[in-house]
Amino acid sequence: MPAKLILRDKEFEVKAGMTLLDALKKSNIVPESVIATRNGEMITDDEVLRNGDVIKLIAVISGGKK
Amino acid sequence: MRQHKLALCREHYLQWVPEQTERFIIKYQMFTKGEKILVAVSGGKDSLSLWDILVRLGYQADGLYLGLGIDGGIDYSHESQRLSEKFADEHNLKLHVVDIEKEYGQSIPMLAESSHRGYGKPCAVCGLAKRHEMNRIARDLGYDVLATGHNLDDEAAVLFGNTLNWSSEYLLRQGPVLPEAEGLARKVKPLCRFYEREMTAYALLSGIEYIYEECPFAEGSQSIFYKETLNQLETTRPGVKLTFYLRFLEARKSGELFIEKNVRLGDLHPCPKCGQPTSTSDLCTFCRMIEKANIEAE
Numbered sequence A: 001m002p003a004k005l006i007l008r009d010k011e012f013e014v015k016a017g018m019t020l021l022d023a024l025k026k027s028n029i030v031p032e033s034v035i036a037t038r039n040g041e042m043i044t045d046d047e048v049l050r051n052g053d054v055i056k057l058i059a060v061i062s063g064g065k066k
Numbered sequence B: 001m002r003q004h005k006l007a008l009c010r011e012h013y014l015q016w017v018p019e020q021t022e023r024f025i026i027k028y029q030m031f032t033k034g035e036k037i038l039v040a041v042s043g044g045k046d047s048l049s050l051w052d053i054l055v056r057l058g059y060q061a062d063g064l065y066l067g068l069g070i071d072g073g074i075d076y077s078h079e080s081q082r083l084s085e086k087f088a089d090e091h092n093l094k095l096h097v098v099d100i101e102k103e104y105g106q107s108i109p110m111l112a113e114s115s116h117r118g119y120g121k122p123c124a125v126c127g128l129a130k131r132h133e134m135n136r137i138a139r140d141l142g143y144d145v146l147a148t149g150h151n152l153d154d155e156a157a158v159l160f161g162n163t164l165n166w167s168s169e170y171l172l173r174q175g176p177v178l179p180e181a182e183g184l185a186r187k188v189k190p191l192c193r194f195y196e197r198e199m200t201a202y203a204l205l206s207g208i209e210y211i212y213e214e215c216p217f218a219e220g221s222q223s224i225f226y227k228e229t230l231n232q233l234e235t236t237r238p239g240v241k242l243t244f245y246l247r248f249l250e251a252r253k254s255g256e257l258f259i260e261k262n263v264r265l266g267d268l269h270p271c272p273k274c275g276q277p278t279s280t281s282d283l284c285t286f287c288r289m290i291e292k293a294n295i296e297a298e
Helices: A020-026 B010-027 B045-056 B076-091 B100-104 B108-115 B123-140 B152-164 B168-173 B196-206 B222-236 B240-254 B285-297
Strands: A003-007 A010-014 A034-038 A041-043 A054-059 B036-041 B060-067 B095-099 B145-147 B186-188
Touching (some): A003 A020, A020 A034, B010 B045, B010 B196, B036 B045, B045 B076, B045 B196, B060 B076, B060 B100, B060 B123, B095 B123, B100 B108, B100 B123, B123 B145, B123 B285, B152 B168, B152 B196, B168 B240
Parallel strands (some): B060 B095, B145 B186
């Protein structure tokens, strides 16, 4: 089961086993522009994503790309 | 924080941000514990975090919220005011609320329309009115200094835009402190060395409830485009935004820039209506806008 990234109203599926940084780059999301949380806890760029992970991304630039 | 080669747990991160803020306040001689500070709060992450940090550090900091009358389909101004008031209530802090429409008869979007400024967007009118009102209120209420929540991304984006345009007069003015002058309150930016991402993390980890949606008129703005461009650079060159800003401050201070050491700002004189300094020969730009808006609205 892939991991899922959610940014505002968009969802991106990525392979489990990737780091968050690689998953963001693969999804064309600028890593510097978001903060990632899993189950409400902030996670760092080097965190390895697991099967079924749902990662909520919080945009740091308000009003930026949707 | 790749730019600092530093990773901190929640507890230490929430200590590190205020400690660094204190360091910047002292380094740039922003204010002292004996001075009264007015923090401009918008209900956003940066301004509420700044207020939180200053109070934690033991500074005398009150808040100022300006009601702009912006709805944008998300009840933006009401929600940002509610969050600012909630923060003040929960921390037992004093918040001054000033409503632009009550003061001048028209909200920001109405002023933009009736004064025909800003090419269909109220951002220019909003910036002008906020600068004018923040200065007026800080001085009227006897505050020593006005503090805003500008972070490093804000400063780097402004610097980037001014550099692209070689706007020497604006470059000359940009910095963590704008000193007090005749008619002008001292303005400081204690968060100017923190990345926007760092301030978002601080607000989230502190449990500060802030307005996540930015002003509906900000979407697609030039400053956001510059921020996104700089973030692309930051991804491949960690620390580039910080270096860009700090090297600018160093160069400006040393006189290495194209700016000559003794360049004088244009002569300023008091506006005959509001008394604030202006470089125009008659009324200041803000008072002219209000006059024009009132004539149009009649």
